[in-house]
Amino acid sequence: MLEVKDLNTGYGKVTVVNDISFDVAAGQWVSIVGNNGAGKTTLLKALLGLLPVTSGSITFDGEDITKVAPNQRIRRGMAFVPQGQQSLGTMTVDENLHVVADRYGAEAKARYDEAVEMFPILKEFAGRRAGLLSGGQRQQLSIARALITRPKLMILDEPTEGIQPNIVAEIQKAIRTMAEQKGIGVVLVEQKVQFAVERADRYYVLASGRFIASGEGGADQVEAAKEAMRV
Numbered sequence: 001m002l003e004v005k006d007l008n009t010g011y012g013k014v015t016v017v018n019d020i021s022f023d024v025a026a027g028q029w030v031s032i033v034g035n036n037g038a039g040k041t042t043l044l045k046a047l048l049g050l051l052p053v054t055s056g057s058i059t060f061d062g063e064d065i066t067k068v069a070p071n072q073r074i075r076r077g078m079a080f081v082p083q084g085q086q087s088l089g090t091m092t093v094d095e096n097l098h099v100v101a102d103r104y105g106a107e108a109k110a111r112y113d114e115a116v117e118m119f120p121i122l123k124e125f126a127g128r129r130a131g132l133l134s135g136g137q138r139q140q141l142s143i144a145r146a147l148i149t150r151p152k153l154m155i156l157d158e159p160t161e162g163i164q165p166n167i168v169a170e171i172q173k174a175i176r177t178m179a180e181q182k183g184i185g186v187v188l189v190e191q192k193v194q195f196a197v198e199r200a201d202r203y204y205v206l207a208s209g210r211f212i213a214s215g216e217g218g219a220d221q222v223e224a225a226k227e228a229m230r231v
């Protein structure tokens with residue numbers, strides 16, 4: 001569904017991401033792990049159309065979208081969950097979800113229900129202001145908001161940053177479920193290798209803007225990925 005080929009991108013004349021190629025199929029979870037400054041966010045910005053591609057191509061759903069504007073990419077079925085749990089803090093959980101769901105008219109309720117089903121805590125805290133939730137709960141709210149759009153591809157930027165371990169496990173499970181049961185393709189970028197690799201289908205290690213290792217996901221692959229990241 002997503003095909004990235006020989007992608008180069010960066011800021012002005014400085015190339016930060018070099019010759020990146022990978023594919024994501026429907027229902028496949030692909031993780032990109034890398035340390036601080038490896039180029040993870042830069043790569044995601046290029047996938048979303050927020051940074052121009054210097055060379056290479058991005059194909060989504062059979063169409064070349066290398067030069068397609070960000071809002072068009074979203075319309076075609078990409079959803080983005082940015083770093084840092086960005087929900088609307090002064091609005092309640094319920095209002096945060098309705099802002100997105102109510103765009104879908106007759107489908108609004110079904111879409112709303114579908115999203116909170118994945119994160120029951122959001123039902124419990126429906127009336128609470130998003131700004132008063134824990135970081136992990138806010139992250140779940142961000143993912144739920146993205147799910148309401150029924151994306152074909154969900155792109156997540158370090159969803160576990162600053163989050164307690166018990167919620168990290170819940171988020172991991174939800175990502176697996178959305179891939180497996182809803183057929184959503186997932187691109188996750190992370191520094192936390194275990195979280196990213198353990199239940200993914202495939203992983204890539206990004207260092208200094210290049211893929212230096214890759215492999216199948218799974219609990220037995222975590223050590224190999226960690227080892228590759230140490231180099």
Ligand SMILES: Nc1ncnc2c1ncn2[C@@H]1O[C@H](COP(=O)(O)OP(=O)(O)OP(=O)(O)O)[C@@H](O)[C@H]1O
Nearest residue numbers: 011014016034035036037038039040041042043191
């Ligand atoms: N707006 C910018 N202008 C110029 N260089 C930038 C800009 N943003 C990031 N960079 C550089 O690009 C490189 C990769 O940064 P990027 O934010 O993509 O890394 P990252 O892997 O996402 O790191 P982190 O895990 O800390 O978020 C770094 O060397 C950074 O200094």
